[in-house]
Amino acid sequence: MSARFAELDWQQTPMGELTLRRRFDPVLEKDVFEVILGDEHLMSSHFTVAEIELAHLGLAVVGDAHEGGPGLDVLVGGLGLGYTARAVLEHERVRSLTVVEAIDVVVDWHERLLLPVSTELVGDPRTTLEVADFFALMRADVVERTFDAVIVDIDHSTTHHLHPSHADLYTVEGVRRLRRHLRPGGAFALWSDDPPHPDFVSVLEAVFDTVETHVVAFDNALTGGESTNSVYVAR
Numbered sequence: 001m002s003a004r005f006a007e008l009d010w011q012q013t014p015m016g017e018l019t020l021r022r023r024f025d026p027v028l029e030k031d032v033f034e035v036i037l038g039d040e041h042l043m044s045s046h047f048t049v050a051e052i053e054l055a056h057l058g059l060a061v062v063g064d065a066h067e068g069g070p071g072l073d074v075l076v077g078g079l080g081l082g083y084t085a086r087a088v089l090e091h092e093r094v095r096s097l098t099v100v101e102a103i104d105v106v107v108d109w110h111e112r113l114l115l116p117v118s119t120e121l122v123g124d125p126r127t128t129l130e131v132a133d134f135f136a137l138m139r140a141d142v143v144e145r146t147f148d149a150v151i152v153d154i155d156h157s158t159t160h161h162l163h164p165s166h167a168d169l170y171t172v173e174g175v176r177r178l179r180r181h182l183r184p185g186g187a188f189a190l191w192s193d194d195p196p197h198p199d200f201v202s203v204l205e206a207v208f209d210t211v212e213t214h215v216v217a218f219d220n221a222l223t224g225g226e227s228t229n230s231v232y233v234a235r
Helices: 049-060 083-089 104-111 118-123 134-139 164-170 172-179 198-205
Strands: 005-013 016-025 030-037 040-044 072-077 094-101 127-131 147-152 182-192 211-220 225-234
Touching: 005 104, 016 104, 049 072, 049 083, 049 147, 049 182, 049 211, 049 225, 072 083, 083 094, 083 118, 094 104, 104 118, 104 127, 118 127, 134 164, 134 172, 164 172, 172 182, 172 198, 198 211, 198 225
Parallel strands: 072 094, 072 147, 094 127, 147 182
Antiparallel strands: 005 016, 016 030, 030 040, 182 225, 211 225
């Protein structure tokens, strides 16, 4: 067992004070890694089921016949603790994984191998970690690269955003701009902490051929019950 509590890193970022800490959870009987942004609990390794399913559900709808040839090229928006990106690499069909993260500190954590999945993620030759604004990339006039799947876990939900500038992605025009980055037959998958929102489903249906919503349930040891997250998949 490690020390009961350790602050692994603290940095001032454009979005506020960002802290990475590790604590031993006596209920789970294991270490839990947490990211705190200011006073807000941003993410935790306590709950990773839906983040992992996000990758699997998004890639499940991408067929083998796609414009890029053998192997899938995948873009993940938001690195965080790395569980979604690591899950992408579990798929042998994936040829390349590009992860776009706005906060350079988060990329640095993984490059310093501070997190449980960092070694697998950074050590895989298919992985490229980029420090960039995913939302700015989606709205750029010039599309420099296209992918077989764009998988996103950044905001809390389609209506609860980490920054006001993210809001335009969740409009019909914003989704149309994102679709430019997908090859024919490609898929867009999005994680949300909220139940599926009918308004955003309508936005996706205005742009994509098929739209699915998934409610991912998982045990919550903190409450002794069950919690859920949502995953949107559009193709």
